[in-house]
Amino acid sequence: MICAKFVILIAATGVSAESLRAAVQYALTTNPSIRASQSEMRAAAFELMELRGEFLPVVTLDAESGYERIDDPSSLSVSDNDSTKPNNLIGLRAEIVLFDGFRRSNLVYANAARVDGSIFRLLDASETMALNATEAYIDVYRHRVLTEVAARNVTKHEEIGQRVTQLVEGGRLPYSDQLTIEDRIKSARLALLEVQRALRDADARYERVVGRKPTGGMSVPRAPVPASLQALTDQAVRNSFRVRFARTQIDQSRFQSEVELSDWYPRLTLNAGVSREINRNGVSGTRTDQGIGIGLRWTLYQGGRQAERSALAELNSRAVAQQEVAVREVTELAARTWNTYRTDLEATAQLDEQLRINALIVEVYGEEFDAAKRSLLDLLEVERARFNVEFEAVGARAGLAFSTYRALAAQSLLAEHFGVPRSQITLEPQFQERAKSGPTAVFDVAIEPLK
Template identity: 30%
Template sequence: MNSKDKKFSLLALAVLLTLGAQAQTLPDPMVQAVRKAVTTNPEVQARWNGFKAAGNERDVARGGYFPKIDLTATTGREERDTPLNDYGTYNFNAAQLTLNQMLFDGMFTANETKRLGYAKLTRYYELLEASETAALEAVRAYADVVRYRELVDAATQNYVEHKQTTQQVEERANAGVGRRVDVEQANGRLALAESNLLVELTNLHDVSARYLRVVGEKPPASLPALPEPFKLGTMPDSTTALMRDGLQGSPTLNAAVENVRAYKTAIESSKAAYFPRLDLRAYASNDNNTGGISGGTRVNGIELVLNYNLFRGGADKARERQAVDQREQARDLQEKACRDVRQTLSIAYSDVRSLNEQQKYMDQHRLATEKSREAYRQQFDIGQRTLLDLLDSQNEYFEATRSYINSRHNQATAQARTLAGMGQLVSTVGVKREDLPSAQDAGQDRAGIDPGELCPIEETLVDTMDKIKAQTVIPQRARAATPAPQAAAPTKVSLAADALFDFDKSVLKVGGAAKLDELVAKIKGMQLDVVIATGHTDSVGSDAYNQRLSVARAEAVKAYLVSHGVDVKRVRAVGKGETEPVADNATAAGRAKNRRVDVSVQSLVPAK
């Protein structure tokens, strides 16, 4: 074996080991449940039969390329009496063989075959979408059954703890060392624990019924818990990678793209009605005693047949307009699919990351409350804790356990939602049906989807937990109360807009910048509360235009102040347009006064 073969073998072995390690994280009953859902779920089967039907429909259209051969045969007995002759009664028979070959049909057959090929691909991606949905529902059903079995166990333990506490309190009360009110309080908390247990049992029944609907069989009596940490598959390392790979692989979006291609081709099919149809026809007949002629007659022939419609009442134009409208409708549905998939991927991926981090905090909370519960019980036994302290600690521990269990299973479901949205859940679990062809085998002839062109990636920016922690300033508690600073009287400076901006512009002039430098020098060193830049205009121009101009000029002043050291959080920009004049707009001098930017400075001074 040469070195190249050795490298290939080692690479293949590494891939197999990686896949094997990944598969080991998935409980076998989960994989079997997903496989059964993907291969036997009625909705998936319906999509499978729809895909096969679409392929057969395309073959129907393709048959237009081939000749049509018809055989017509008749036999009978007739009586013929004409003014010239009485033929009497006689037997007759006839046979005719006809061959018809389409030579030109305005490209209808070609376009219709292409359209139905795209329709077949649409059904193919809808089948993939149904398979991904069935796999997701199977994972969710499995995770929920395991989840609520764990919650039933937790609620049962919580009930046992409350029952033991209630018995202990009753024994103390009966011995005269406890209060009857504690017994009532313990009985009330015991009833709550029983109610919680009943709720979890009801939830377990509901998710078991859903498991039966999705998988087609009842959940086994024993199901392995989800591994900790649970890793369903390889997640994208960034939102950009998620959107790039997810949009390209999404069955929903691919189905919408093929649907648009089908309706675009339907427009070309509708134009075939504007062209003539040309057929080659050949025929051979053998008649005996037909048409009143005694004896046999043989006729053979070949001909070209042209059929050209001259008027159909505007139906052809209407059909073309219909096809155009259907194409636009398909494009709208494609845009909707783009937005839906983008939202689904974004939310699911965010849930994966946030729930993964949330689990750590919830586990810490659960462990801390468990320790405090044990400490409270020991202190209660020796009289250092009240009954209320003990019951509260037990209830807090139960709620912490419930939250931790829910977060684990929600995180597993979020991984499945992410992979299903990307069209990768079925392949990740490894349960693809054997009879499913590849996209190329199904007739795919295009490259992948370009998300930047078809479905632009727009990431939703949200601060992370670490970023918020880093930016948050925790105030230190003062040793002695100090008076809060009070706001001083605001200082208002009115700057003529003509000195700051050129006419009809919102970009600061050089001289305008000098005016603002004077303002910056005045407010330096102040403990600023807020600075408000308010733009005003005269009445020349429309209200909407003046409003936009006033806002733009106020924003320009704000940007200048911020660039020269004023805290951006303290500066606001407001546009008033022409609504607050200080002079009459009827004169040029009045209009000049109205074109202004008022800067109001509110500072803080220590309270006296």
């Protein structure tokens, strides 16, 4: 295959080849947008860990020291009344919630869903990043091949120009053919300059996405693709991080509604405390108070509660609808990806065959031109046709390869395909699962630094 020859040529000129796998791995582990998403995810996890305090006692220490003067002859003795004396207070109080309408539990469940959602969102972003890096790599590869095609087109026209010059000098061709081939050579050189500019642009985008300049030879193998559109769609919907993120939004909305509705229930607390007073309230001497008991707070009536419940129900309906939107988007993405893949596959086969035929036509026209059976314009036109077909074939091959990786991304499998496990990107999305065994069980999860 002509494309294979180009790959060999490009690889031979490089210092050290960088594989597509290595480029994607580097992008996923160093790109600042991924690091920003990782920090956001870890912040959500730590905010969940903060809720541990909701299940522990709250202990407060109160202390006060100063001077006090009270004029109250009906309550104070003559010696204490209207006299200034130092007073001090120190007290220790503890409170633990016994029942709060399941507010704390639902708060944990809602935040666990939020953390899992941030993990799925990060994983979805990593799939997008892997696909962007893949596209940038293939784009550089494609423009390198197109540069070789354009350079060879210049060389071919220069060779024809030498033949034409000899024929013009020998009187076998008119001087107008000399001008014609010179014009075509300049056009071929301009086309090469344009491709070289596009290659530099592709290099710049590669450096932005991947994080380093493209070096060495490059090659683009195709990725495996499901056997049918239905198989691709089923796998995409089942694995999609976008859909799984939308599911966590439903859970988060549902549990957050329960948090809001917990105000409808009584709140019971166990309270205990001890305090020591010196010269308090104008009375000389010391006093020690100790106590333990149950506290109750219950809002029996508050207007607007029915509207609150209706609003929460609508928010939950919105989350359900957003999940349906995500499923439809993934289904459409799978269909468009499959359509592109099938089109590129057929186009590549047809263009390869067309390129083979064009190469034969150019060869025959060259022989007929030498035998004065074809004009220079005839030869140049078939050369133009061959160049255009070859140019298009390179793009089709690159597009076909990219569509196979796009199919993996639609299934949320691209990062793993390139050897980047989820554990290297984010935490395990199991916070909701852990919370099901008890709201406090989720606090046993260790959040280690990501490497």
